[in-house]
Amino acid sequence: MNIIEKVRSILESFPKISEVCNEVHIDFADPEPTSYGLSSTGDSLISEDIIGNQKRQHSFLLYTTYSSINDYERLHNSSALLELGVWLHDQIDAEVETTIGETVCTGNITKLTADNGMLYNIPQENELDGIQYQIQIIAEYTVRR
Secondary structure (H helix, E strand, O other), rough: HHHHHHHHHHHHHHOHHHHHOEEEEEOOOOOOOOOEEEEEEEEEEEEEEOOOEEEEEEEEEEEEEEEOOOHHHHHHHHHHHHHHHHHHHHOOOOEEEEOOOEEEEEEEEEEEEEEEEEEEEEEOOOOOOOEEEEEEEEEEEEEEO
């Protein structure tokens, strides 16, 4: 699995994911409650050694759509995102594949962080529509040549 597929798989294994849904979509979240969307926002080279081994960083935005009828639900939503961020920190060492040219290289996730969880979108017309949150996820990983 490449870094996008692996992070998606890790998110789908979050124990509380079933409270919202059982699938993480790529690039978007449905507007109805019970949806997650993982959007890749870029990959960058951090360092490279003399034989070509690399340390890379990949950035994501995770969009979540939750029900938000009252303060109890909104507190539950924020708490779930807080728990997700704490849980992600422990999800390291997963193997990833990176294709460079025609060569498939393997490596491992060395760091996984979640920051800046915040309210992203509020329904304009129907209060029963889902409210969207956004959280930034950073995955650092290695590529062995």
